[in-house]
Amino acid sequence: MSEEEIAAELQTQGVTAVKRFTKKKDDGTIMKLNTYLFTFALSSIPKSLKAGYFNIGVEVYVPNPLRCFKCQQFGHGAKFCRNNTACSRCGGAHEGSECTNTIKCANCNGEHLASSKSCPRYERETKIQKIKHTNNISYFEAKTLVPAPNISTVKYSAAVSSPALVAKPTMSSTSCQTSISWVDEQRILDDHTQFAPSLPNISTSASQTDIISPEPSVE
Ligand SMILES: [Zn+2]
Numbered sequence: 001m002s003e004e005e006i007a008a009e010l011q012t013q014g015v016t017a018v019k020r021f022t023k024k025k026d027d028g029t030i031m032k033l034n035t036y037l038f039t040f041a042l043s044s045i046p047k048s049l050k051a052g053y054f055n056i057g058v059e060v061y062v063p064n065p066l067r068c069f070k071c072q073q074f075g076h077g078a079k080f081c082r083n084n085t086a087c088s089r090c091g092g093a094h095e096g097s098e099c100t101n102t103i104k105c106a107n108c109n110g111e112h113l114a115s116s117k118s119c120p121r122y123e124r125e126t127k128i129q130k131i132k133h134t135n136n137i138s139y140f141e142a143k144t145l146v147p148a149p150n151i152s153t154v155k156y157s158a159a160v161s162s163p164a165l166v167a168k169p170t171m172s173s174t175s176c177q178t179s180i181s182w183v184d185e186q187r188i189l190d191d192h193t194q195f196a197p198s199l200p201n202i203s204t205s206a207s208q209t210d211i212i213s214p215e216p217s218v219e
């Protein structure tokens, strides 16, 4: 039976649309699965549907978190993205397809790709999706119910253990993203210093803004 025929058959049970799940096999061919996505015009979903002599079990469908391929953030697609491009590999302001930089997550600064399922942001989005679909509420409502992972604390303690940062007490008031980019800049400046020994000792005298500002020329 086609999706339309099944939908017509189950219309009396509140079904308004039917979509059969498919899976792309390794050889590129599409395989039809025995799982269907039903849309109901009901305030709550039934536990089962009657189809001929059969009872079909119904479960709430929780889709995977939607991650934008352009900015890597969750909750929207690239088509509607108004954010700046972020690399899926290093988090930098470029597309990720040809990037060979050190892996750094654009969403949490962790040592994984932005697409990683072990990212604390991804784990949070998975919880949001579950709450959204189980309770039939909006994404934004569900988001307020799931506390954000405390990424900045984790990253700050990691950054402090780096010797390059020990002499920079003002870092305590900055966000994790800033402190991490400062580490990177510092490394670049240190490398640079080796080739130009006459440079002033930037690490102790420059303000934070001075350290951050060379970024565009580094890119
Ligand atoms: Zn985006």
Ligand SMILES: [Zn+2]
Residues within 6 Å of the ligand: 087, 088, 089, 090, 091, 092, 094, 095, 096, 099, 100, 101
């Ligand atoms: Zn990159």
Ligand SMILES: [Zn+2]
Residues within 6 Å of the ligand: 105, 106, 107, 108, 109, 110, 112, 113, 114, 118, 119, 120, 121
């Ligand atoms: Zn991450």
